[in-house]
Amino acid sequence: MTEITKLTSAEIASIWTSYMNDSMSKCILGYFLKDVEDEEIRAVVQYAYDLSSAHIEKLTAIFQAEKIPTPTGFTYDNDVNLNAPRMYTDMFMLTYINHMAKVGLLGYSGFVSMSARDDIRAYYREGLNETSKLFERSTKTLLAKGLFVRMPYIAYPTKTDFVDTKKYLSGLSLFSKQRPLNAIEISHLSMNIQTNIMGSKLALSFAQATPRENIRKWMLRGKDISQKHVQIFSQTLLKNDINPPVPSDVCITDSTTPPFSDKLTMFHMALLSAAGTGNYATAAAASQRSDLILNYERLSIEIAMYTKDGADIVIKNAWLEQPPGTKDKEQLTKKKDTME
Structure with missing residues (x-):
């Protein structure tokens, strides 16, 4: 029987961070679902919520299989008040999801590059693909509703050029225009x-x-x-x-x-x-x-x-959950000395 390679420190860090982020996202998106009125925006919120829920289930299975304690993270019972009145407009919810999808794309790409084990890389490749679809759906909805904010336009260049002076790098000169x-x-x-x-x-x-x-x-x-x-x-x-x-x-x-x-x-x-x-x-x-x-x-x-x-x-307030880490070897040695 082939022994499964243990998770590296980077892989443990990745799944721990992902669990914390997804448990937070599930709480926020669940609260959004309570109030969202626009059906097109609701579909995007529901898709994002379903992704976070599925991620938590998959990550929990990994923690259990590796016999690593599952993080506490955030839960409906402790961290969401579903009876609270509406705090955010539909427009905010859609813009928020689009913004967090961008953050997620950066996160997942980093997790893929740090992972070596096949199953962990597969999980993050899938997550990267799902987050890309979420960004695409939220962007299309923003565009359809006239809410997408485009980057500034500039005139098209007419030729290629090369930097011919060190002044190109300077933005602090008192004697020349930036x-x-x-x-x-x-x-x-x-x-x-x-x-x-x-x-x-x-x-x-x-x-x-x-x-x-x-x-x-x-x-x-x-x-x-x-x-x-x-x-x-x-x-x-x-x-x-x-x-x-x-x-x-x-x-x-x-x-x-x-x-x-x-x-x-x-x-x-x-x-x-x-x-x-x-x-x-x-x-x-x-x-x-x-x-x-x-x-x-x-x-x-x-x-x-x-x-x-x-x-x-x-x-x-004792709210900071500690990430997995190594033991203090010097402290362990001192404890051994005191026992003798």
Whole structure:
């Protein structure tokens, strides 16, 4: 009988992270299903909910087969109030799913590349395909309803060209005009505007509902940071006579009844902060103007400080579930010495 190869640390990290994210998504999408009215949007929400539910079942089976404790994650009983009044509009739900599908595409592609065992790679290849279909369905629905926000247009180039001066890389000179943004830089600025708008709306909704003052202040701080970053990126585009891709108001209602536990909302904001930091790192690496690179780096530090303060709140309330890790070998040695 052939022995099945044990999971690597990367594979354990991948399935653990996936379980946490999918259990959170199932809670949020289940709450959406309670309120969604538009039948076309409902179909997208239902598809996303079914994917998360199926993923949790498959991941649970993997944990059980490997005799690894299944994470606690998030559950309907502990983390969702289905009796809470409507918090989000149908438009918000659709935009949210489209945004989270983008995050999922990045996540699944990374999990595929880190996995070696056939069954784990197959799971993440399938997940990548499913998430791609979710992104496609949500995008088509946004387009059909006139809600999809396109990236800015630029004039088609008429010839190929090469950089012939180091000034192309400079964006900080006091004695010369900054060169115009290139298409790559425009696309990253535009994407980060849209992700920050979504983040600010979510933070506002969480602040609006939480009964805890310290979490309310932390959420509002997150909203302010996101809005500040939107302004910085938008001003950069406007200085180049490019209109920023700002959507119609993605609405939340005036309900103050918490639909989700503070544990879930804090986890969600940490997830968005991590995704945002990754987006900024990618944008900095792709950008060639030095002022843009410095902006992304300093704004990433601001996000890191915000995330650290959020982690302190989570730890204080014993909400931070610890990922699987190795044993402290030095501590084990000390314990052995004391026994002798």
